Amino acid sequence: MTADKHAKRAARNLAAREGISYAAARRRLAAAPVDVDxxxxxxxxxxxxxxxxxxxxxxxEGSGHPGTACWAWRPADVGSGTSWAVRRAAELPGGRAEQLAERVERPWQKTPGGPWASFHAWDDRWLLALVYAMLTDQRPELRPDRGALRAAVEADDLAAVDALLEPLDRAAARLTTKVPAVWWGEVKPLLDAYADDVESDDGRDLLVVSWQEVEARHVVGRLVDRWRKAWVPVRNHNGYMDPPGVMWIVVKEWLDARLVDQHGGHAPGARVRLGDGRPAVVRAVEWGEDGPPVAYRVRELEPGRHGNVGRLVPSLTSDVLVPAADCREDRPCGVCGRTAGMAEALCDDCAPRVAPDRPGRAVGGLQSPERPSGRVPE
Ligand SMILES: [Zn+2]
Ligand SMILES: [Zn+2]
Structure with missing residues (x-):
């Protein structure tokens, strides 16, 4: 019974990997000698x-080279004509996770203090790799077609590679979240179950899968080890025992930024204007089955009260789901061209210079007129 279960699973894996039918995979496995009795x-x-x-x-099919094992093409097999970024973006799971993290985090690392600010996020890119591994394991149809991927990588065409991996990125973006209740209640249990699944694999069917599959499973095993380590309590710098955890919100951010790049819309962190004119900041993007974003999770802006009086800052507790049609791009400042982010057409810095006699700063409908807003002394 167990052997039958393993044979079925090996056939499923072989069929998904080689793009052949399940019956053909069963036949091929039956023809191959199985070394475990x-x-x-x-x-x-x-x-x-x-x-x-x-x-x-x-x-x-291996018939052209009897006595030798097949070598299925992998992105790592390209020659020197392909750039590193293209090759890694096609490599699942770790290479692509690294590239997506790099696209978002690298510009931050160039800002003063950036290396410190983005240090932890960059370190946690293994979580995206684990998400990729889980999705491609459970839904083999999300794997890109190998022939098309080979053509795209050998042509050194990053856009084509991204287009082939778009269904996987979209599935990952729809799975991951920035909402704590969803992460702890839905996404983390899914990853826990997948880790159990990987660890309960006793390795019997490794004898009938290809050497490349063995290598791929070793990588997934390392990712699961990393996942387990994140939830084992260790003594933290305060002396308490706490699991280190993982910065799970950044995975959603990287995927959103990458998909907005291809489909348009507002990337996380973009200032938008809601239907009634209130400014807000995009926190996360909601994706449908295909096409551009269908909705946004935004944070409303509120007047700053602590040393940032007169400016609008995101409310840290606000989390509003807004349909994409109700979100429009914020106009840049009419004077300097930077993000305005206020209810007027001018940014925080230009507004007092252009209209210095205005009573305080009108900041949309967020402040009622009778409430004395923190205003800059004239
Ligand atoms: Zn071959
Ligand atoms: Zn300005």
Whole structure:
């Protein structure tokens, strides 16, 4: 019974990996000698099988090179004509996670203090890799077509690689979240279950999968180890025992930024204007089955009260879901062209210079007129 379960699973994996039907995968596995007998017998000693010397063409069945194992093409097999960014963006799960993190975090690292601000986020890119691994394991249809991916990578075409991986990125963006209740209640239990699943795999079917599959599972095993480590309490710098956790909100941010790049819309952190004219800041993007964003989670802006009087700052507790149609782009400041972010057409710095006699600063409908707002002395 167990052997049957493993044979079925191996056939499923083989079918997904090679793009052949399940029945064909069963036939191929039945034709191949399986070195493990039942529990009562010693496994036969392993046999060394040489490998072909170059990646096989697409759809190779192994008949062209008898006695040698197939070498299915992987992004790592490209020559020097492909840039590092393209190659890594096509490599699942870790390479792509690293590239998506890099696209968002690298510009931050160039700002003063940036290396400190983005240090933890960059460190937690393994979580995105784990999300990719889970999605491609559970939904093999999200894997890009290998032939098309090979063509895109060999053409050094980053946009084509991104387009092929768009369904996977979208599924990941729809799974991940910035809402604490959703993370703790839905997403983390899913990842826990996947980690259990990976760890309960006793490795029997490794004998019938390809050497590349063995390597891929080793990578997933390392990711699961990292996931477990994040939830084991250690003594923190305050002397308390606490699990270090993982900065899970950044994964959503990286995926949103990458999809907005392709489909348009407002990236996380963008200032928008709601339907009634109130300014807000995009926190997370909600994606539908395809196309541009369908809705945004925004944070409303409130007048600053602590040393930032006269400016609008995001309310840290606000989390409003707004349909995409009700969000429009904030006009840049009419004088200097920077983000205005206030109810007027001018930014915080230009408003007092252009109209110095205005009574205080009107900041949209957020402040009632009778409430003395913190205004700058004239
Ligand atoms: Zn072959
Ligand atoms: Zn300005």
């Amino acid at each position: 039942q529990e009562h017998q010693e496994p036969r000693p392993p046999v060394a099988v040489p490998m072909v010397s170059a990646p096989c063409p697409e759809g190779c």
